[in-house]
Amino acid sequence: MTGRVVAVNLGVxxxxxxxxxxxxxxGIDKRPTDGAVxxxxxxxxxDFIGERAHHGGPDQAVYAYxxxxAGWWATELGRDLRPGSFGENLTTYAVDVTGAVIGEQWQVGSALLQVTKPRTPCTTFAGYWGVPDLIKRFTARALPGAYLRVLREGExxxxxxxxxxxRPAHGVTIxxxxxxxxxxxxxxxxxxxAPDLPGPIREKALRRLTPR
Structure with missing residues (x-):
């Protein structure tokens, strides 16, 4: 089954x-656009991006959820969560985002995207939603969404x-x-x-695996 784009969202x-x-x-508050971007x-x-030390850049050019x-979270919290509520640029349907393999390539519109890494929940996210324990709950649910590189620019x-x-054969997923x-x-x-995993994450994994 081919997935589809529900919405493209830009930060205000x-x-x-x-x-x-x-x-x-x-720029976590992202709003759906009417047309192609x-x-x-x-x-x-x-797209407006705040705190560029931790957001944006080639390995985080696009965030998909x-x-x-999102529907699970809407039920869990008892509130409506419109596209863009997770700070995502790309809201998808019928795409296994959590099961996407690192390095996997998606043809979306005229753009070619590559899956790079999961999102890490932060205090800005919790503050935006007004849910103090969101980081703990989001981590426990383990449906983080995926960041993607843009291999070929397009609309x-x-x-x-x-x-x-x-889809790379190594099978390491988001x-x-x-x-x-x-x-x-x-x-x-x-x-x-996973050779396409961003360097900082590989280095973090190596540090944690190295005996002290």
Whole structure:
């Protein structure tokens, strides 16, 4: 089954005490667009990103979250969660985001994207939702969404198909990486099998695996 884009979402400037940036501004509040948007190697055109030390960049050019996973959270919290509520640029349907393999390539619109790593929940996310224990709950649920590189720039819009065009044989998934770094450290050796995993995560895995 081919997945599809539910929404493409762009960040608006939000000033709040919980914003992680020193300026007190955050781009986690992302709103759906009406049409197609250019996905570039350095991010999504028109998207505001705060605290660039931890957000944005080639390995985090696009953040995707599945509509199905968002639905679970909507039920859990008893609130409506529109596309963009997770700070995602790309809301998907019928795409196994948690089961996506590191290095997997997606054809979306005219862009070619590559899965890089899971999202790590932060205090800005918890503050935006107004859920103090969100980091703990989000980690326990282990449906983190996925960051992607843009291998070929192109336009992406609502309704575009999401097709997996290449999947590495190593099989290391977004979910495994997330659990290895949080809930299941026994999975850490698996991370070294994924050559497309960003360097900082590989280095973190190696540090944790090195006897002291």
């Amino acid at each position: 400037v939000t000033e709040a005490e919980w914003a992680g940036d020193a300026s007190g501004r955050s 250019l996905f570039r190697a350095d991010g999504v055109a028109g 599945a509509e199905e996973d 992406v819009g609502p309704g575009d198909p999401v097709q997996v065009v290449e 979910g495994e990486v997330f659990r290895a770094l949080s809930l299941e450290p026994d999975l850490l050796p698996r991370l070294l099998d």
